[in-house]
Amino acid sequence: MEQEGTTAHQRHGGGTITNALSLFASRLSHHRFADEELRVLEAALSAGGDVAALLSTRSAARKLLRESVAGACAAAAVEGDGARLSVADFFARAFALSGDVESCLAMRYEALVLREAKYSDDLDLHVFHEEWLTFAQDSLDNGFYTIASKAFANALVHIHPSHLDSTNSTLKKNKVNDIRGLQTLAKSLSAQRSVQTQSAEYMKRKTSGVSENCNLHSEKRKLPANLMFRLGIKTRNTQKLLLSRKRNLEEV
Structure with missing residues (x-):
């Protein structure tokens, strides 16, 4: 074990991989992606005498x-879909x-x-709408609005129409409406972020000495101050709406 860890430390460079991580690095280099390797990583991440050491690791x-x-x-792609899925999950x-x-979200999405493309008929690996919904909410909570919107759309696709005809159809329909509301919110936040990013880029160019007549795009006017103010208010209101819709969804 010690020899394996030392080899990994040398391979990746002494200044990059700590002693606690050297064994895990060696496992990765040998394409070992199992629960045991995750336990090695978890142990490495908890090793250290102080906060600084833990953060460094x-x-x-x-x-x-x-x-x-x-x-x-x-x-894994050379080995096949099963290997690809195992590596993505790992x-x-x-x-x-x-x-x-x-x-983490990128690998979960992959x-x-x-699974959606290759295992739709597999009862164990079939993707249900709850999984897409959980992923969408995690993406939304962490600010990845575009991918959250796509995931909410996938969650809606996986709610079978027959579910809406059951005895609790009202609750089901309310849930669908809440998911659609969250999807709309994700799209709105994504659009706002795009506008704010463009505005920040404009101000960066302006303060860098670029001509004051330079626009975000040559065919578009710069955003007026009152619009930027309204965007700020809208962002705050949409955050409140997000919390409200999430509570409603959890109660269904």
């Missing part, structure tokens, strides 16, 4: 995982342990899409 783990995921997915859980929310 966590940062190194995120970097290691990001550097390893592309190669692992490429190798990295989703590993990124979650390391606190890399964005990468796994859901793969």
Whole structure:
């Protein structure tokens, strides 16, 4: 075990991988993606005498995982869909342990899409609307509005029409309406972020000495101050609406 960990430490560079992570790095380099490896990672992330050491290990783990995921997915693609799904699930859980929310959501999305495309007739791997809904809410909560909108749409697709004809059809219809409301909210927040990003880019150009006549796009006028103010108010109101709709959805 010690030899395996030392080899990994040398391979990745002494300044990048801590001693606690060296064994996990070695497992990754040998394409070992099982629960045992996740336990090794979890142990490494909890090792350390102080907060600074823990944060350093966590940062190194995120970097290691990001550097390893592309190669692992490429190798799994050669083996087949089963290997692809296993690797996606492994990295989703590993990124979650390391606190890399964005990468975790990306791998969860890849796994859901793969199951949707390849395992729709498999009772164990079939994707139900609850999974899409959970993923959509997690994406929305963490600010990934565009992907949240797509996931809410997938959740709606997977609610079978027969479910709306049951004895609790009113509750089901209310749930569908709430999901649609959250999807609309995600689209709205995504559009607002796009506008705000363009506005920030405009101000950056302006303060950098670019001509004051420069617009965000050559054919568009710059946003007036009153519109930016209304956008700020709308953002606050939509956040309140998000909390309200989430409570309603949880009560159904």
